[in-house]
Amino acid sequence: MKVPALIAAALLLLLPAALTQNFDPAPIQIVVKNSFLEEEPLAFNSHVAHKGILLGAMRTLMDSDTNFKFTYIEDPNYGPYLESINGLAGKDADQTYWELLVMKPDGAITRPDVGIGCYIPSANEKIIFNFTKWTKSKTMP
Numbered sequence: 412m413k414v415p416a417l418i419a420a421a422l423l424l425l426l427p428a429a430l431t432q433n434f435d436p437a438p439i440q441i442v443v444k445n446s447f448l449e450e451e452p453l454a455f456n457s458h459v460a461h462k463g464i465l466l467g468a469m470r471t472l473m474d475s476d477t478n479f480k481f482t483y484i485e486d487p488n489y490g491p492y493l494e495s496i497n498g499l500a501g502k503d504a505d506q507t508y509w510e511l512l513v514m515k516p517d518g519a520i521t522r523p524d525v526g527i528g529c530y531i532p533s534a535n536e537k538i539i540f541n542f543t544k545w546t547k548s549k550t551m552p
């Protein structure tokens with residue numbers, strides 16, 4: 412067999428693997444929690460586009476469920492800053508904000524070092540929006 416024919420044969424062998432890759436939207440859960448209240452957190456099922464950003468999944472959810480509303484402001488350096496959820500906004504005077512946490516399928520909770528415009532959720536993650544306070548020193552809580 413000549414070299415081009417060999418390459419073509421190799422590509423044909425690789426094609427089924429490429430076609431069976433999963434580009435479907437990934438299911439995620441979005442949880443809204445107020446750390447100052449005893450009340451049960453709100454939980455929503457949503458999905459994120461293949462390799463899509465969290466902000467996209469939040470928009471999809473807001474468009475389909477009237478119980479989830481959010482606003483954000485555009486920071487010149489870091490992009491979208493989550494300002495409010497369901498009418499409750501973080502306030503500098505009270506040092507409150509919406510913290511972004513992620514629970515992995517194994518139960519481990521992480522605090523992403525990027526915001527909603529950069530974070531790319533993986534399938535079956537639980538995205539937790541936690542209304543909380545930052546510390547006086549202005550270092551990250």
Ligand code: B12
Nearest residue numbers: 486489490491492493508509510511522523524525526545
């Ligand atoms: C203080 C601080 C905060 C405070 C801001 C409170 C305040 N009003 O002062 C609080 C605790 C609220 C905060 C929150 C978060 N932060 Co912060 N924060 C900082 C820190 C330590 C200093 C910022 C500062 O005061 N700069 C000086 C002032 C004069 O400049 P400024 O431009 O006006 O600062 C504003 C922006 O930085 C903005 N801001 C702060 N954090 C974030 C995060 C995002 C995603 C956005 C869009 C804006 C933003 O708030 C500041 C005050 O208005 C920086 C690290 C650093 N040393 O720069 C991280 C930093 C900016 N934060 C970061 C992150 C990831 C977050 C969170 C997403 C963490 C989380 N998982 O919850 C959240 C934001 C969640 C949301 N609601 O969208 C990252 C951003 C990286 C990135 N490329 O996205 C940084 C760089 C830290 C890091 N990991 O290295 N943060």
